[in-house]
Amino acid sequence: MVRPTRRALVLAAGAALAAPARAQAFPSRPMRILVPFAAGGTTDILARAVGERLSVALGQPVVIDNRGGAGGTVAGEAFARSDPDGHTLLVATASLICINKALYARMPFDPDTDFLPVAMLAQQPNVLVVNPRVLPMPTLAELVAHIRAHPGQVNYGSAGTGSQLHLTGEMFRAAVGVDMTHVPYRGSAPAMTDLVAGNVPMMFDGLGTALPQVRGGAIRALGVASTTETAALPGVPPIATVLPGFLSVNWTGLFALRGTPEPVLARIDAETRRALAGPEMTTLFRDRAFDPMPIPRSDLPAFVAAESTRWRDAVTASGARAD
Incomplete structure (x- = not known):
């Protein structure tokens, strides 16, 4: 029987120690x-x-x-x-x-x-935006009161059926407690185009995509669907201040x-x-x-x-x- 040399033993031990290190190396590619x-x-x-x-x-x-x-x-x-x-x-x-x-x-x-x-x-946060020529209410509370006084008569647009923006609109409808009519579009951009044109009076949109139109004055933001105000829209309250628990981020x-x-x-x-x-x-x-x-x-x-x-x-x- 041939006994391994001391050098061979040292090399073998080193290889055994190195193997786990190589296995744990991340990233390797x-x-x-x-x-x-x-x-x-x-x-x-x-x-x-x-x-x-x-x-x-x-x-x-x-x-x-x-x-x-x-x-x-x-x-x-x-x-x-x-x-x-x-x-x-x-x-x-x-x-x-x-x-x-x-x-x-x-x-x-x-x-x-x-x-x-x-x-x-x-x-x-998603943000509730309206066309101020169609829905001139300056506050979220006044908009909610208007919708409740006109059940089934206020439409809202969305980026499409089943989209997060549609579901946010459905959560809003449920929180308001009266029927609203959903108008689905093929994406957020065409919905926003119709909102600006006044063909649909309100919708939810992502804050980042709605901001240019809000800042340009074409639409008005009435509420953010987060628990606190956002720095991008100072003075626009969380929807939860009027509809407790409302959240869509x-x-x-x-x-x-x-x-x-x-x-x-x-x-x-x-x-x-x-x-x-x-x-x-x-x-x-x-x-x-x-x-x-x-x-x-x-x-x-x-x-x-x-x-x-x-x-x-x-x-x-x-x-x-x-x-």
Whole structure:
């Protein structure tokens, strides 16, 4: 029997120690962030800004992969088929994570069991906007009183049946307590065009997309669907001051696949938080009317679960189905 030399033993021990280190090395190759919307939109801009900073911090290229279609299902399915090693991540909104599973009878993945929230990136409240020539009421309380005095006679536009903006309108209708007529459009842009023209009197829109028209005076913002005022619309109250408990916030989060090693999740979380705290991101948040979401990672599953319940109830009340 040939006994190993001392040098061989040392080399073998070194290799044994190095193997776990190599296995734990992250990232070991370029990373990919899937975005369920086309390039140039709000979610894409946020994903690219975060991706650039993660690339610098992690020492690997971060590629943004836009996979629009089917309300985010196309990106979600591609993500679900990737490896749970942290090299592929998903930037997703409440629509993909919380709303779609209530809208669709069947989905090729389950965001509850397949995906894991790693970090919240930003949030924007939805905002109630009106055409002041059609609905001249200067305050939210007066608008609510007008709608209650004219049941079934006030229409509201939306970005389409089952969209977050439609469901927000349905939550508003339920909170006001009288019938309103939903007018669906093929997206937020054509709905806003008709709002400005006076063809539809009111709608909910994302704060970032509504701001130019509000600031230009074409439409009036009467309430934000957040718990507090937003710096982008000083003086515009939360809708909850008139309709208690009303809340509709469009958040964007970074998700990994369930089964991703904990050290990888921890590093992604830490570097993402560091990126969001930088001066460039602070400027982006201000310019795009984003608000930060400093929720600890340990609290994110409960947050997502609560949001899922909120939007499931809104889908059920609206009767909307996507298939």
